[in-house]
Amino acid sequence: MYAILDIETTGGQFNEEGITEIAIYRYDGHEVVDQFISLVNPEIPIQPFVVKLTGINNAMLRTAPKFHEVAKRIIEITSDCILVAHNASFDYRILRTEFRRLGYDFQTPTLCTVELAQKLIPEQPSYSLGKLVRALGIPMADRHRAGGDALATVKLFKMLFDKDIEKTILKQFIKTEVEKGLTPKLLDIVDKLPSRTGIYYIHNEGGEIIFIGRSRNIKKRVNQHFTGSAPKCKKIQSLVFAVTYEETGSELIAQLKEIEEININRPMMNKAPARIISGWGVYSEPDANGYLNLKVRKGNRNDNRIVSFATFGEAQLKLAEIGKKFDLCQKLTGLYDSDEHCHLYTKNLCDGACIGEISSEEYNLRVLQMQHELSFYGRDIVLLDRGRNYAERSAILIENGRYVGYTFFDLNYQVTNVSVLRNIIAPTRLQDNLIPLIQSYFHKSKSAKLLHL
Numbered sequence: 001m002y003a004i005l006d007i008e009t010t011g012g013q014f015n016e017e018g019i020t021e022i023a024i025y026r027y028d029g030h031e032v033v034d035q036f037i038s039l040v041n042p043e044i045p046i047q048p049f050v051v052k053l054t055g056i057n058n059a060m061l062r063t064a065p066k067f068h069e070v071a072k073r074i075i076e077i078t079s080d081c082i083l084v085a086h087n088a089s090f091d092y093r094i095l096r097t098e099f100r101r102l103g104y105d106f107q108t109p110t111l112c113t114v115e116l117a118q119k120l121i122p123e124q125p126s127y128s129l130g131k132l133v134r135a136l137g138i139p140m141a142d143r144h145r146a147g148g149d150a151l152a153t154v155k156l157f158k159m160l161f162d163k164d165i166e167k168t169i170l171k172q173f174i175k176t177e178v179e180k181g182l183t184p185k186l187l188d189i190v191d192k193l194p195s196r197t198g199i200y201y202i203h204n205e206g207g208e209i210i211f212i213g214r215s216r217n218i219k220k221r222v223n224q225h226f227t228g229s230a231p232k233c234k235k236i237q238s239l240v241f242a243v244t245y246e247e248t249g250s251e252l253i254a255q256l257k258e259i260e261e262i263n264i265n266r267p268m269m270n271k272a273p274a275r276i277i278s279g280w281g282v283y284s285e286p287d288a289n290g291y292l293n294l295k296v297r298k299g300n301r302n303d304n305r306i307v308s309f310a311t312f313g314e315a316q317l318k319l320a321e322i323g324k325k326f327d328l329c330q331k332l333t334g335l336y337d338s339d340e341h342c343h344l345y346t347k348n349l350c351d352g353a354c355i356g357e358i359s360s361e362e363y364n365l366r367v368l369q370m371q372h373e374l375s376f377y378g379r380d381i382v383l384l385d386r387g388r389n390y391a392e393r394s395a396i397l398i399e400n401g402r403y404v405g406y407t408f409f410d411l412n413y414q415v416t417n418v419s420v421l422r423n424i425i426a427p428t429r430l431q432d433n434l435i436p437l438i439q440s441y442f443h444k445s446k447s448a449k450l451l452h453l
Contacts, residue, residue, distance in 0.1 A: 002027045002111070002173075003081035004157060006150035007091045008054050011047030015097055018042025019067060020056050023146035024077050025154050027084075029161070029173070030247060030388075032154060036077050037147045039064035054144045067098050078108060082173060086129045086153050088112035111169065113156055120163040121423060132156065136424050137414035161246075162408065163426040165261055167201065167209060170244050174207035186226045189243050193219040198247040198388075199257045202269070205241040211269035212262050214254040218245050236269060250385040250394045252441040252448075253406050260430055279436050280315045281305030282322075284367060287332075290360035291353060292367040294319060294333040306375045307443060308436035318443055326370040329353040329363070376435050377401040380453040382415055383442060395451075396438060397425050403434040418453060 008021040019040045026034035039056070041064040051057050074095070085091040088110045099106035114127050124135060129149060133140050138155045142148025161169055193200070195217050202211040202225070215221035222243055225236050248254040262270045281299045284292050284306060296315040299305055307322075309315040316335070323333045331342035331354040344350040353363040376398055383396040387408050395415045397404040405425040407414075415421050428434075442448050 001081045002029065002084045002157070003078040003108075004084045004150055004154045005078075005091050005095075006085060006146045006153060007094050008056060008144070008146050009050070009094060010042050010044055011050040012044070015093075016044075017094060017097075018044045019094060019098055020046060020050075020054070020061060021146040022070070022074070023150035024074065025150055026077050026081065027154060027157070029244070034077055036070075036073055037150075038070055040070060041066045056145075068102055071099065071102060071104070075106075081108060083108045083110045084113060084153065084157055085110070086113045086149070086156070088114075109172070111172065113153055113160060116160045116164075116169070117156070120160050124423075129153065129156075135420065137409070137411060137417065137420040139411065159407075159424060165257075165264055165426065165429070167261070167265060170201060171203075171207045171209070174203045174242055174244070186237065186240070189240070190219060190223050190226060193222055193243065193245060194247060195219045196247050197249060197251055197254055198245055199254050199261070200243055200245040202236060202240050202267075203242045203244065204239045207241075209265050209267045210239055211236060211267050212258060212265065214258040216251060218247075232269065247388045248394070249388045249392070249408075252383075252385060252396065252438065252445075253394055255437065255441075256396070256403075256406060256428075256434065259434075260428055264429065279440055280309045280312050281436065282307045282309075282315060282319060284371060289356065290364075291332055292360075292364045294322075294328070294367070296334060304377060305436070306371050308439040309443065310440045314440075314444070322370060322374070326366050327351075328366060328370070332363075376439055382421070382451040382453060383438065383448055384415070384451055385445065385448045395421070395425075397421060398435070398438070401435060403428055403430075403438060415451065 004025045004027050006023050007019055009017040010020055011017060020042055021039050023037040024035065025032045039061055041061045043066060046056065046058055083092060089112065092110050096106050117124070117127055117132060124132060126132065129152060130140065130143055133152050133156060136156070136159060138152060140148060140152045197216045198218050199212065199214045200218050200222055201209045204210050213221060225233050248257065280296055282305060283295045283297065285295060287293050296312060296319060307318065309318060319333055320335055322328065323330060323335065329342050329350050330336035330344050331338055336342045340355065341352065342350050342354045345352060345354060351358050378401045379398065380400065381398040383398065385394045387393045392408050392410055394406060394408050396406045405427040407424045407426060409415055409424065413420065414424055
C-alpha cells in the first residue's frame, strides 16, 4: 500500500515551517482506496511569496483545523504504507517535524517520484512536477495546491510503475511487508487477487520474484499453482510469501510483459527465458510469369513476411478473407490447387489472373496494395486496445516496423502527439523481433485498432 502525499507550507527558516495544506491518496498499486485533503492552520504567518504561489492566505486558515486535530487521520491513512511524494525528502521532513512537535516519532518508508522519474524517464529537460507531467500528457489542475499536486503525483506514480520492468518498486513494497513479520496464508493471498487479465509475480520471503506468469484470470491461475500437486506447484507453495500483480486489460500487453520481465528478472521458477514463437507467415513471391503469389509457411522472426499468425489454420482462413477483400486469385494465393484456372473463375468471381487474362502488372498492384495496408514492416504504427478499466486504453508503439514499447492512456492527445507518446511508453529492452506475435494478436482481436503515425 502506498500513501501518495503533497504538502504546502508557510515557507520560512528550515524546520520552522508550518503546514498550510495536506493531501494524501491511499493507493493499493491499482487504484485509490482512500483520500484525505485539508487546509491546516499553521498558527504562524505565511510568507508573502508562498501566498502568491499557492493562493493560500492567512485569512483562509483562521478556521482551518490545527495539525494536532488532523494528526490522527494522517496516521490512519498512512498506516502500513510506503510514503510517496515528488521530492519525498521535503514532505517527509515536514511531516516528521510536525509530529515531533506533538511528541510523536512518525516513521515510514519513502519513495521519491523525482528519483524514480530520473531513472525510468531519463533525459527530461526538467523533473519539476509541473513540467514533467506536461511532458507526459498528464492533466493537472490546481497547481501548487496539495490536492492537485498529489493527484498528479498519483498519475505519475502509476506511469512510473508501468515503466519499472526491473520491479524495483514492487521489491521494496514486498520487503516492507516482510519487515512487518506477517506470513499470509495461501487462501488469504488468493482472496486478494482479481479475476482479470494481467501478469502476476510470486515472491519469496526476501521479496525476490521467484515466478512470473500471465493469465486472463489471475485469481484462477494462481489458485491452480497453490492447489496443484506437480513438483513445480509444490515448490511454489513452499516458497511463496506474497503475490503481486498488474492488470493489463489487453492480453497482448500481458504476453509482451511476461516475455520481457522473465528475460530481465530471470526468476528461479521460470527455468528458461521466455520463448518468442515466430508462428506462420504469409509471404509474397513472383512466379515464372511475374505474378506475385502468396504463400503460407513457417519462417523466422526477422524475415519479410506480410502478416503473421499463430497457426497454419488461422493463416489459411485469413488468406481467404484477404483474397476476397483485395480481389486476389484463389490459385495465386495458394488456396486452390489447379493446373488451369481457379474455382472462382468458373463463377465469374475471378478476372483470370490465374490464366493470364489480366497482366501481371495490373494484378500485382492489388497485392502491393494489400501489403501496404496489412504489413507492419517499415511502418510507424500505434496498436490501440482495451485498457485496465473502462476509461482507459492501451497503446503499443511500432516504429520502422519494430516493437518499441507499450503504455496506458486516458487522453487521445497522449498517443497522437508523438513526443508525448515516446515519453509515456514503457520501452522494451528486448532485441528480438516481436512483430509476428503482435500481428498474430491483431488479426484475431475484435477490440484492437491501428493508428498510423
